[in-house]
């Protein structure tokens with residue numbers, strides 16, 4: 001007889017990540033990974049890291065990484081929390097601030113992990129529908145909600161919300177924690193760092209998975225007031241970020257000019273793909289991420305047609321999203337292959 005898990009686990013609908021095919025030659029444009037490799041200096045740092053260090057536990061506080069990020073963001077080390085991918089950081093933020101009786105406010109569509117982690121805690125979720133071009137809806141008084149989470153730029157459309165608009169929301173509800181998920185910020189024209197530095201009820205999260213090409217290493221962070229950061233340190237696993245990841249992360253921060261260049265290629269190709277697909281009659285949202293959302297009315301057929309041609313894009317069989325697919329910006333050659341496959 002199997003042992004009964006908790007009610008939360010019994011009811012939980014788990015997050016479904018995008019396909020990660022092994023073998024078979026796919027052009028993989030489905031999980032917003034970076035098509036370019038991590039900076040060469042990241043590999044060099046990994047080779048030069050003393051092998052003997054692996055015998056020991058890693059730095060539980062990731063001090064080297066935090067010092068480098070503090071300089072980068074002109075912040076204090078005590079305002080930075082390092083996690084095992086920004087998914088872990090988001091989970092810890094929800095866990096630190098949401099009681100089961102409290103409610104998370106979020107928009108739809110957005111990153112579909114948010115409601116899953118709220119459900120893991122047993123918290124309630126209130127969803128506000130975005131406008132038809134991804135614009136923010138009018139919100140009621142947000143003080144009714146304990147946590148408000150928003151990705152900026154926001155997948156799958158890629159809409160970027162101006163910091164001034166988010167600032168008005170943050171200032172209107174000082175008892176609500178505003179989490180601004182900046183996973184795609186390096187592909188955008190602005191950021192909300194200043195809000196996280198200024199408001200004690202705001203924090204940003206960032207990742208090395210997208211612009212730093214380190215999705216496989218699992219590294220993310222939060223930047224916010226010391227209180228928020230201390231609470232995350234209370235909750236985390238003792239050694240949540242492994243030694244090799246800490247080494248690679250430090251090298252990646254130092255390699256900022258390489259990453260600026262690759263982000264610029266991606267931004268140029270995003271403009272190229274947007275224009276090409278619009279010319280083919282698609283509705284393509286203005287995106288500031290490393291992906292676009294393209295609608296032709298029937299996302300499923302498009303997804304299946306492309307998969308047969310060994311090109312993977314992301315399709316959700318969900319209201320609003322089933323009319324199109326999300327396409328990660330790959331290399332220029334990959335995008336040319338995609339456009340040809342769509343035309344065939």
Ligand SMILES: Cc1ncc(COP(=O)(O)O)c(C=O)c1O
Nearest residue numbers: 085086087111151183207209220
């Ligand atoms: C909005 C958003 N936040 C966070 C993540 C996850 O980032 P990480 O790889 O750091 O866990 C993703 C991944 O696709 C994302 O789309």
